[in-house]
Amino acid sequence: MASPVLAPGQVSEINLTVTPANKARTPFLEIPFQLPSGMTRLDVGFEYAKAEDCALDIGIMDSRATDYPTRSGFRGWSGSARNEFFVATDAATPGYYAGWMPPGSWKLLLGMYRVPDSGVAVRLTLMADAAPRGVTAMPKPATPRVEHPGWYRGDLHCHTHHSDARGGPELLAESARLAGLDFLAVTDHNTTSQWRYFGPRSSEDLVFIPGMEVTTYRGHANVFGLNEWVDFRLGNGGDLDALVREVRRQGAILSINHDKEPLPWDYDYPDMDCMEVFHGHWLTGNDGVLAKYDRFLADGRRVSLIGGSDYHQPAEQERPGPVGLGKPTTVLWLPCLDAPAVVEALRSGHGYVTESPNGPHLAFTANGQPMGSTVTGSDDIALEVEVTGASGDRLVWVGEAGPVSEKLIPGDAWKETMRLPMPGRFLRAEILADASRAKAIKDLMDWCENRIELPRAQQSLTDAPPIRRTLSNPVYFEAPK
Template structure:
């Protein structure tokens, strides 16, 4: 094995400025890779007084993403080494052939608050034993996971839709997440590492061992909000901010954007989810994004604690405007076994699907045939009229004089209050005493065409929440709920007049 230095240079990353090598967002480096290269090493050294997060991004001469390395912010003198080879790659990297020609390296000036001196070294390795490209290498663009179907029966399947591994900012590798999900009896997991597709390769190595089903996903983490993209078949460029110069540097016809990513996700048969929408500086603030192009909304995110309690109200506002986003919950896990909000299995999305395969799980989520549950709590929420039954996500048309009956059946190991909402307002509150898990708590109520009050959309909806009574009400009529008490949240059932 021999090596050769391909690039060496020192820079000052400008916190709030640009020069010939860098825009306000990216430091841009081009270098040539010779034929016969079997591995590339990228070393970035830097020194900072305050926390700095500077992802490293590498594109090959054909414009294919080969490395997207992101970690939590660091302070002081650091040196990050990233490896991409023919047969293997380090975290965030994509192994495979290394085509000769001009490659592009980016330092993404994501989060830091001072000018930072950096040194960039790129070196290439060359094998001398005649070994060449291994045809067993698989590019993420070719990973369709088409054979993954772990259950053929229609039914309710539970899973987690927001998890990170050490391929981006997570603390553990994909194998540990897989084992934790199996222990928690999760049926599906969406691994949503920031920016990269490297975790798809790790999934490919594990999927032959059987369930849980992995959904091919990634998180797009922009300056004005984060979004998970589920069900992708090929990687999408997530660099959506201040990127006109970047697009020219990379030879892109159109700069990436959140709207463009949503369109591409739908073209690939996937879904677009707005994450933790009111969470400080990672709240959703792409105000020009057409919300009709989103499919899912995180309406409960455990790490957001008190803030998460605001999300269902935001969701109601969208629903009342006719923007039918499916509500989901998440742990936004960065460590699957660590006690606290990240631990897998605490919060679950239950989805009704025709089978346990990616297409059917995504189809159930898009329909809104799902609910959020904490721990072992379970829910059945249906509406009956004219001999037919309608579930979450369905729309029932009511003729004049026709009534329908809603029924909520809850299995929860605690006492608490059932909140019934219609068009964002409380319709009723029912108290249930404590019961052992497995004992069903049931409540029914009726509605007719007069319940359709939303003149904007011409339809109305009912949804329910169940909250444990951790705080006992001291005065008549009060029913306490907050971020600690949530146990169940349904998606809505819709009604409209014929």
């Protein structure tokens, strides 16, 4: 493909046809062009005939970018959310990055999500200018820290208009405070431009966890604790090892997201730290994800269980309901509240996931060791469990072979000491809705009444499976050496 040279103030047009053969070679088609020296702004237009079987994404890289995985030169991504964007030295469309515009060979990235058999015609327009502008750098992030040990609540999966939501960061931050969250990971798709807002505004009442959702056409994964953007351009073969190495280089952690229809994980499972088992409302196929997670544990893998709402902030605040920000909520025991402590607790599994910020509390120790720990022993296990907010529901203990024991929760504030036989490689706990089941289903049906369908729902509400309100992380067991 010819590489057009842009002329200041003039529109350059690129027309091409994207075919299934293009997608078979690589998920991302690179379209090069030459940016002259001295340019301070670039505007891009993107047109094609969208259809059920035709969906393309777009992003851009500057002349510093290398082949996958690159650590520099990425200038933004909007997926299929926008038909136009701009990048300038002093500003950029949400999802994109302002800053110096180096001359040389830039590349538009076309993500080929769905391409019809007949192909699709694409029209791209580019216009650069050299008007005087300042240069804006990414602001330095704040590093708040609350010096108080305790349980802290957060949502680990949400979006703003920096990717495919309609609402901006200001509204999402307001939503998080209204929900009573202590920490928030804003995981916009394939971009970290949202950090420009959240980084300097991280505060003791709402700690921002730097994150990004690595969004591919064969599965999604969140990365938490990043210092900089991470390349998402996994090829058809996966390139997962390179992604994991880059995540580890930054001291960050990797979590596989919503491994269920319509967006299951279709690669081999990498060396992951976490798995998003509780995604959105429980009745959206999460029981199948939990079954996969239990198989990982039974096979000897140690992966922390987390949750995330996948909330896409709307343009206006919504009335609270059973689906929304903080639903579910990941609850962590932290020695202090700051971003590094949250990332370490996620890695270690020191916590649980509950249906909402006010959902049931569930904590236990095994032989005195908290969730996420390894216990050495060969006989029965001494358990201390604490549950609040789930009177009349059931506490179920689950081990390597499945459910081990269950008990009706007798009150809203319940503590008990018990012993169980060695359950195999792991033991985790969950709260199943019994007394609360009818209300949970009614609330969801009422919420769905004026909606076409429950997002990602895979089950009938009239014949719903067991509703898990809270899931603990496991304790792991090893035989004495």
